[in-house]
Amino acid sequence: MENLLKLAMAQIAPVWLDKKATLQKIESYILEAAAQESELVVFGEALLPGYPFWLALTNGAAWDLKVNKEIHAHYARNAIQIEEGELDGICKLAKEYHISIYLGIIERAADRGGHSLYCSLVYIDGNGKICSVHRKLQPTYDERLTWAAGDGHGLQVHRLKQFTVGGLNCWENWMPLPRAALYGQGENLHIAVWPGSEHNTKDITRFIARESRSYVVSVSSLMKKEDFPKNTPYLEMILAEAPDVLANGGSCIAGPDGEWLIAPVLHEEGLIYCTLDFDRVYGERQNFDVAGHYSRPDVTQLTVNRARQTTVGFKD
Numbered sequence: 453m454e455n456l457l458k459l460a461m462a463q464i465a466p467v468w469l470d471k472k473a474t475l476q477k478i479e480s481y482i483l484e485a486a487a488q489e490s491e492l493v494v495f496g497e498a499l500l501p502g503y504p505f506w507l508a509l510t511n512g513a514a515w516d517l518k519v520n521k522e523i524h525a526h527y528a529r530n531a532i533q534i535e536e537g538e539l540d541g542i543c544k545l546a547k548e549y550h551i552s553i554y555l556g557i558i559e560r561a562a563d564r565g566g567h568s569l570y571c572s573l574v575y576i577d578g579n580g581k582i583c584s585v586h587r588k589l590q591p592t593y594d595e596r597l598t599w600a601a602g603d604g605h606g607l608q609v610h611r612l613k614q615f616t617v618g619g620l621n622c623w624e625n626w627m628p629l630p631r632a633a634l635y636g637q638g639e640n641l642h643i644a645v646w647p648g649s650e651h652n653t654k655d656i657t658r659f660i661a662r663e664s665r666s667y668v669v670s671v672s673s674l675m676k677k678e679d680f681p682k683n684t685p686y687l688e689m690i691l692a693e694a695p696d697v698l699a700n701g702g703s704c705i706a707g708p709d710g711e712w713l714i715a716p717v718l719h720e721e722g723l724i725y726c727t728l729d730f731d732r733v734y735g736e737r738q739n740f741d742v743a744g745h746y747s748r749p750d751v752t753q754l755t756v757n758r759a760r761q762t763t764v765g766f767k768d
Contacts (some may be wrong), residue, residue, distance in 0.1 A: 459730075462495045464477065464721050464735045465674040469527060479541060482546070482551065491551060496556050496648065500556065503647035507597055511687070532559055534574075554575055556728060558570070570621075572588070573643075586686065587603060589619040603759070605758050619642065632754050641667045644656070654704070657670040657706045660706075667708060667733070671703050692695065704717065
C-alpha cells in the first residue's frame with residue numbers, strides 16, 4: 453500500500469575508522485533489512501567510518517600536537533570519496549533490492565580539494581541513485597577540530613511512496629532555519645542521525661515531530677570501549693581516557709502527534725523495524741501545518757542558498 457512505509461533503523465557500531473570493514477558491515481545490514489521487506493534503512497551520523505571520539509580523549513584542542521595530526525591522517529585515509537565510487541556497492545544493493553538508504557559518512561570532498569573532511573548524510577533511492585549529499589552545516593564543539601563546515605546544497609527532500617523525506621545531522625536538528633527549509637519543501641518524514649546516546653534523541657525527536665506534525669526517525673550508532681580496533685593509532689592513550697560506553701544508542705521514532713512509536717532503544721545492536729502510515733500526517737496537519745495554513749509568508753520568509761560551495765571556478 454502506497455500510504456504505508458516499512459523502515460529499519462540500523463543501530464550498530466562501526467568497525468571504527470576502518471572504512472572497508474565498516475562498508476562490509478553496512479552492506480550486511482542492508483541485506484538483512486531487505487530480507488524483511490524494508491523500503492528504507494537508516495544508519496547513524498558519521499557511521500562510515502566512525503565518529504571522532506578521540507578528540508575528547510587525547511587533548512584534541514592542543515595546537516600542533518603529533519597525536520592529533522596522526523589520528524586525523526588515519527581518519528582522512530578512511531574517509532569516503534564518493535567520486536571514486538566508494539559507495540557503488542551500497543548503491544548496487546539499493547537498486548537490486550529496491551531499498552532506499554540514509555547513511556552518515558565522513559566525506560573527503562573532491563570538489564573542495566580532496567583533503568578536508570565533511571560530516572555528510574547521503575540519500576540513495578531505490579534505483580541505486582545518490583540523490584543528495586548533505587554536508588553538516590555546523591560541526592559541533594570539538595568536531596570543528598576535524599570536520600569542515602558544509603553548505604546548503606543538501607537541504608533537499610525526496611519522494612518515497614506517499615512520503616516526502618529529508619534529513620539532518622545531529623545538532624543541526626536543533627537549528628530552526630534548516631528545519632524550516634525542509635518543512636517548506638513538504639517534508640513529512642524527518643530523518644535525524646546521531647553518533648549515539650539518548651541524551652541527544654529523547655527530547656528533540658518528539659519536539660520536531662510536534663513542531664512539524666511529521667514522523668521523526670532518530671537513528672544513533674553504538675560505541676563501547678572494546679569496539680576500538682587493535683590497529684587504532686594511539687590506542688593505549690585513547691583507552692586510558694575512554695569510558696566503558698561512548699555511545700549507547702537511543703534510536704527512536706515519534707509520530708506526527710509527538711508521541712512515541714518506538715521509545716529510545718539502548719545498548720542493543722541490530723535493526724529496529726517500524727511501519728509508518730501516511731494518513732496520520734494528514735490527520736495532524738488539520739490543526740497545525742507549519743509551512744501551510746499556519747504560516748504567514750507575507751510576514752516572515754526564509755531564503756536558502758543551495759549552491760554547492762567551491763573555492764574556484766574555471767573558465768577554459
